[in-house]
Amino acid sequence: MIEKQLNKLVLNSVKAAPISLWERVKNDVAKSIADELLAKLDEQKEPRKQESMDRVNALIALNVPKQYSKGA
Amino acid sequence: MVQINESEMIARLRSGDITALEYVYMEYVDRLYSFSLSICKSKETAEDIIANVFLMVYNYLSSGKQIRNLKSFLYTSVRNATYDEIKFSSRKEPLPEDDIYKSNTLDICEKVLITLLLDRLPSDEREIILLYCYEGFLHKEIANILDIPEGTARWKYRNAIAKLKTWMGGVDND
Missing domain, CATH: 1.10.1740.10 (RNA polymerase sigma factor, region 2, helix turn helix motif)
Known part of the structure; x- marks a missing residue:
């Protein structure tokens, strides 16, 4: 048997990957994209969260002395 | 391809x-x-x-x-x-024996035979044969993928082909 025939035999012995495997790859990629987007959204929310917390803290700081002064 | x-x-x-x-x-x-x-x-x-x-x-x-x-x-x-x-x-x-082969150009006996013969090769020689036959990689590219010297890749390829030819019982015509 000549080398070229042997090479062709090897090439033709390729086994087919399961058809469902592409669905799995596609789902994994979609999940990865979704995770990345959620992470970005969280990053964007973080400054807002901090801003809200700052406002709440400022309000508390303003209100607490009044409450104490009322009671006093 | x-x-x-x-x-x-x-x-x-x-x-x-x-x-x-x-x-x-x-x-x-x-x-x-x-x-x-x-x-x-x-x-x-x-x-x-x-x-x-x-x-x-x-x-x-x-x-x-x-x-x-x-x-x-x-x-x-x-x-x-x-x-x-x-x-x-x-x-x-x-x-399993009913493994699905991609190509229909060979009969099932030939496919099983070549799979069995490939499995008899040492893993490094089998990889070289598959890379060469599946994608037509050059010996230099195969050497890079396997992280071995090009000369070694070339030598192992010749060695594997010689073994396969012997096992197939064919006559070396080239």
Whole structure:
């Protein structure tokens, strides 16, 4: 048997990957994209969260002395 | 074998185009799967590896990184991932006889025979034969993928071909 025939035999012995495997790859990629987007959204929310917390803290700081002064 | 425009596919993948991933996947998946299967002998492991490698390639390129040779990158990644998996796991299931072969140009006896003969080769020689036959990689490229000198890759290829010829009982005509 000549080398070229042997090479062709090897090439033709390729086994087919399961058809469902592409669905799995596609789902994994979609999940990865979704995770990345959620992470970005969280990053964007973080400054807002901090801003809200700052406002709440400022309000508390303003209100607490009044409450104490009322009671006093 | 249809040749895809790799640089175009890489550019599209870098922009996050998932249809480009599907195109690359359809082009290479069967040969990559067979390559991994020839090393690990486990369908489940080979499937896990292929899924992880394609996800990794997508994330790698869509995050702006560059790949010079996609085909070599895929084979190197699949090979490394398969050996990593073997290191951490000893699971090996015997391949069922009704394994689906991609090509219909050979009869089932020839396919089974060549698969059995390939399995008789030492793993490094088998990998070289598969890389050479599946993708037509040059010896230099094979050497890069396997991280061995080019001369060694060339020598192992000749050695493996000689063994296969002997086992097939054929006459050396070339």
